[in-house]
Amino acid sequence: MTDTPTAYRELETRFARYAKLRDAIELLHWDMATMMPDGGAEARAGQLAVLKGLAHDMMTDPALGDFLAAAAEDRTLDPWQQANLVEMRHGWLRSNAVDKRLVEALSDANLRCEMIWREAKAKADYAMVRPALETVLGLVRERAGQMADALKLDAYDALLDGYEPGGRAADIDMVFAELAKFLPGFIDRVLEHQAKKPAPMAIEGPFDLAAQRGLCRRLMQAVGFDFKHGRLDESHHPFCGGVPDDVRLTTRYDENDFMQGIMGVLHETGHALYDQGLPAEWRHQPVGEARGMSVHESQSLMIEMQASRSREFIEYLAPLLRETFNGSGPAWDADNIHAHYIRVERSFIRVDADEVTYPAHVILRYRLERALIAGDMTLAELPAAWNDGMKELLGIVPPNDALGCLQDLHWYAGSWGYFPTYTLGAMTAAQLFRSARAAVPEIPSALGKGDFRPLMGWLRANVHAMGSRHSAREILEKATGRALYAPAFEAHLTERYLA
């Protein structure tokens, strides 16, 4: 008897090829951000358009629908295979919702807009990049419309679903409403509480860049980053790229401030550890992939916010900082370092914001992108609407657009519907950390010795090794006993900032 390949096996083969092609695209993007000379942009845009077109061809091969239909009748699949099939179908539906011409046009428009944005941001010149952004938004709305029709969602949910499978704006509205109710008064109380204490002592630079680089590598190793399967480089906008077996993490250094750089690296390392911990036996299959952006962000914020800004970890970090930068005096004590790291301030730049004010930045972007996608607002109105929103939510107005609507790459590179996942991730991280500490009481004391293994062991088992076997909601329920629950985040903020 011959072993006839089943429809399901054929799907695994095809999805593995698709995943490897997308991995190649991922590497070309990393290179573009870290290595590519400016003059290579046009050629790279051409390469990416071709590869994305080929990926689209794979997913729109009519035979795929037949295999999916046949595999749905297969009663021999185990639960992982069934979950894999669900993810395959979801990806296939999304890919077939959008026509190929639009996929290629969008890829091209995003890359061109990103290049112009780099210069426009440096010059604080929104008008310079607006035409390119109009093109991007027009194509994104077209794409959202096609996807919405196919998936029976509204346009914004169709975009959101690309980053947060199963995510819905209606749910986010509820969570954000709860947060928006809690935060303004809380920020006032925190600032009042903070004002009663002396300001942290300044730590004067410059700080040698080579020393910063070396320290970042050392901390990445402490967290558990495997340098045999990854690198650390520099880019304009830090990110975690690459593939699980070859993670490409990037950061940027500032000679006058090491503090943000270190936390930035720890943040991206959280992303990287999630990727490196995905189930290797399901590599290149949809069920082996990370479970959407809110879970991904929960892993970076777990390392950055929950673990690395904890009082315990700062006890370990402070002497290391003193040694690395030849520091002396009480400014280098753990008390003072910790005071810097939990300093709250109303400020303009999202990526530099503290965790208390950060959700306000996200809520602003979420409101604006919903309005822009719905067509309730134009890009000509964006800078003013941004500034109005900042005034309302944080009480401050950016003096120029580089500190306002030009600050983030996302929209300019075609990523719409992504922003809310940051704050969903922060809330998820707080809830997971609470359960991890309950299950593994030695986590805080281990962090005090720079030892992330107890925390990582719990995360590996409860989050990383799950891949996309369950929904984000199910992962959270299995790990913590309940769905996303804002009071866990609020309790975390209250403990840390009003203690």
Added chain:
Amino acid sequence: MTDTPTAYRELETRFARYAKLRDAIELLHWDMATMMPDGGAEARAGQLAVLKGLAHDMMTDPALGDFLAAAAEDRTLDPWQQANLVEMRHGWLRSNAVDKRLVEALSDANLRCEMIWREAKAKADYAMVRPALETVLGLVRERAGQMADALKLDAYDALLDGYEPGGRAADIDMVFAELAKFLPGFIDRVLEHQAKKPAPMAIEGPFDLAAQRGLCRRLMQAVGFDFKHGRLDESHHPFCGGVPDDVRLTTRYDENDFMQGIMGVLHETGHALYDQGLPAEWRHQPVGEARGMSVHESQSLMIEMQASRSREFIEYLAPLLRETFNGSGPAWDADNIHAHYIRVERSFIRVDADEVTYPAHVILRYRLERALIAGDMTLAELPAAWNDGMKELLGIVPPNDALGCLQDLHWYAGSWGYFPTYTLGAMTAAQLFRSARAAVPEIPSALGKGDFRPLMGWLRANVHAMGSRHSAREILEKATGRALYAPAFEAHLTERYLA
């Protein structure tokens, strides 16, 4: 009236997509050699196999044959378009000669063998890599057989043709026989002549690596390398990769010797300038590509051997070296630097060989790979045959295989039929340089001021801008008035080494 796309236009579209896909593959290879952590090798092999499979699919689409047949009847094509069509047909024939399973198996085997080779070379352990090399050679011979059938060539010519379109072993046999007749006696005379002069004064290191890097960039700029369209990085085995608009040049530095590193960079810069000078209006079309490896190597050897080791250029270089490395004393004089750079020695390593003994290294490899492809020799016999050949051609025997048959990447990475192009390139360079100097008499004096523009102007017009519009033979005939002519190379060697 609508403008119906012709078969020729359809071919241009398809070949442009194919070229962009291959450009992406090229970048993934560069990354593998320069950036990728070891643990990424398996994933990268998978990505490359998929992309190469897709490229093979494009070239084996049955519709392509129909378009080529239809375009052959098109009487409206101009000479560049006609030449483009010839190149398209040649590439199509080669791609369709080999089945896809073999293409993917070879890609995989090459990558695995290359990884093992890195370790085997470090350990001088040929036995360690031989099984992987057996796999590569078996697949290469299978590929050569399929190609030979389709192209009506013998197996070795079918491989050679992939690097040197139109090249034939019978022609190389003649040229190499002429050289093999000239060289042994000439090497004796040169060594005798050299022995009468005092040995060059030693230049003691170490030489700061950052200073070496800076100097290399400065020299690349002098030659005309455009850093807006390229980079310089480090890799185990120096090469010139990337694409014309984004050239990725690599080198390796030795803290105890800057001299080889600098010439290595100048060599690769010659390759890079050819790529950057290819006709931009034919970008991504076969006729816009470089005209095979002997012409490519002639451009690197033009810069390294003809221009940069000339007495005139060394007059410019010597004070720059003294300044860069804070040198003092007569060892840093141009006379002494030049004596180092034209030093002849019987040695083991091809890439470190001088231009007089270099052809002997190539003739050895050419003989061995012809025997291995023909099945007249086994890989078990390779180390001994290598050593016998070294004894015969150069009178020396390597003490281990790291200095022998493990030294070059080529065979281990699946590049068979490539080696003879090095010496064809050296001969082509000598012949071109002679004509360039006759046409532009100020070339030598400009080189004496570090000014490559007169030489580059001639090369741009006579070689680079030609792309693949003509055959290698025609390019040489148009530029120099005759086909490849060994006495031009012999005259160059005689002038430089017996003066």
